[in-house]
Amino acid sequence: MTGGVRLSGVPASPGAAVGRAFLLDSRRVQEPREHIPPERAAQEVARLHDAIARSDQQLAEIRGKLLGQPQEHALIIEAHRLMLTDPTLIGGAEALIKSDLVNAEWAVRRIVRRLRTAFDDIDDPYFRERQNDVDYVGDRIVQNLLGVPTELTEPPPADAVLVSNDLSPAEAMMLLGSGHRIAGIVTDLGGRTSHTAIVARALEVPAVLGCERASELVGQGDLIALDGTAGLVVIEPSEQDLAEIERAAGEYREEEERALATKELEARTTDGIQVTLRANIELVEEVPSIIAHGADGVGLYRTEFLFLNRKEPPTEEEHFQTYRRLLEALPGRPVTVRTFDLGGEKALAARAKPEVNPSLGLRAVRYCLAHPELFLPQLRALWRASPYGELKVMFPMVSGVSELRRARAYFERAREEVVRDGYRVAKSLPLGIMVETPAAVEVADLLAKEVSFFSVGTNDLIQYTLAIDRTNQDVAYLYQPLHPAILRMLGRAVEVGRQHGIDVALCGEMAGDPAYTLILLALGVTELSMVGNSIPRVKELLRRTSSKEAKELFQSALALAGNDEVEAYVRHEMRRRYPDLFAQPAEAHAG
Amino acid sequence: MIQRQERTVTVVNPLGLHARAAAQLVKVTARLDCDVTLECDGQEVNGKSIMGVLTLAAAQGALVKVTCEGEGVKDALDRIAALFEAGFYELGGKT
Structure with a gap:
């Protein structure tokens, strides 16, 4: 089969599109060299x-x-x-x-x-x-x-695919600020958490990033087909390529339409178990999209974005304006803000100190406690924002009661300070923790006495429990959300929450993968927070299943002691029972 | 009246003479009538050049010798030294 030049990159924003390349040559312009009289x-x-x-x-x-x-x-x-x-x-x-x-x-x-x-x-x-x-x-x-324009100062035409080596934060922000949608974005650099990716998702523009030499291979005005769900770019596509991309675009549109149709429906099983579905976001601009997808508020607002690509930390005022806008965009809906999870590989560029083992190093709440000059402005801003909506606050990666108490002391000090400074604040704010270390699960009963909710972060919990670094190709296969050790931990966290009468939500990638929905239901999880566009499929699954079916699947899965088998069995069963929800390309990643 | 005066100042702000601080400094020096030279660690640069100031890569605690030559050097040195002493206002805020 002959076709266009196919490139693969990071699937950074879903959907598929075809358009003419609007090539932004951000690389060096070759200048004419002349001797002059x-x-x-x-x-x-x-x-x-x-x-x-x-x-x-x-x-x-x-x-x-x-x-x-x-x-x-x-x-x-x-x-x-x-x-x-x-x-x-x-x-x-x-x-x-x-x-x-x-x-x-x-x-x-x-x-x-x-x-x-x-x-x-x-x-x-x-x-x-x-x-x-x-x-x-x-x-x-x-x-x-x-007289050569090489930087984006206004959005390209609406039917264009923007192709560039990279987009500067200013360019990404310009696109975002304009609210103008283009057909697609392809860049040589960047990953899922880059400015460009986040902005593309907020604008719902399909994007493939990290597409190595795309900007060199693409010519101005070339026809470009891209599938941001699969991470595929085709330059000058053949009829066949076009058919493939159009099929992907059609599937995505259908899914989107279905999503919009399910927006008002309740996430309730056939036997009446109600599950709350919320979204994980990092930009206020994502709010319209998550509402369209049926999110009942925000279960995880990541604040690291405020620190991204900058040398100096955000000011209290920047924090405050952000949280206030977020709360005002979601009137009457709960919004859980996680204090910044920096450190590890995510530290501020200027402060980053290389660590041998960053995921076990100074990160998350430990980093917050080590840097009160960064932590306090955020906490003060959260209190100042508290009257503007239904705010909840949580600390990341707490591993014990003392750590929680130290963080909480700052939280309370921040309240006293802003009250003293004359700001209006809420009487209290629900305070919770991310349960994402095995230690937190072990002492969940002690922690539960001091917080009003848990949010289980499965990504880190799986890494720490199974002792694997998922970015290490040699052990990545061991990243198994359904490993019996993980299932037991999740079950325990839920049970402790129930005993102590506090809410337990689950906010890792596992929450948004419909292959795991029944298992989580069987474990008694009643609140899931995920990427906005995963909500409709999870909701549809919930509406078609029952707690009885979920428990039976769970029992049969647990009967298999081998951790490899559990994952395979559940995936197989889900595909067999709900074939329309597990169409091949739409299959979510395993982790 | 052409004069020449020098003074040694210390970089007190935690981030050193980074872009924001350098920009603040240059905004002041660019308007001065006298020439401004900064010397740090044996390296000498034009104090009105942001690129020059950045190449000093002066971190917190670094000593910078400021030399002003031309008119109004005393006043110029006072203003420059005040900026350094204030940590380029990086330490602002209540916390």
């Missing part, structure tokens, strides 16, 4: 100043569009503007034009190369990386000299 020097200097003025104007416009976005983006742009007018850059380029009689493009390139080498020998990676800012500014001046 002396009488042209003044003209070249004037061109240089003109290009700098235009560059500055463009940055000022981008800056203007960032109002309301985290201050960090604005600061980067301010720094770039100062670089544009840096005397060593302008003066250096002018001098080269006059002394070496070269055109302005060449002069800028040469001076930028000289300026960037000054960063080469710096040990501190933060300062060394400022080289990229110097390049960025040089590129912009050269682009303006040449």
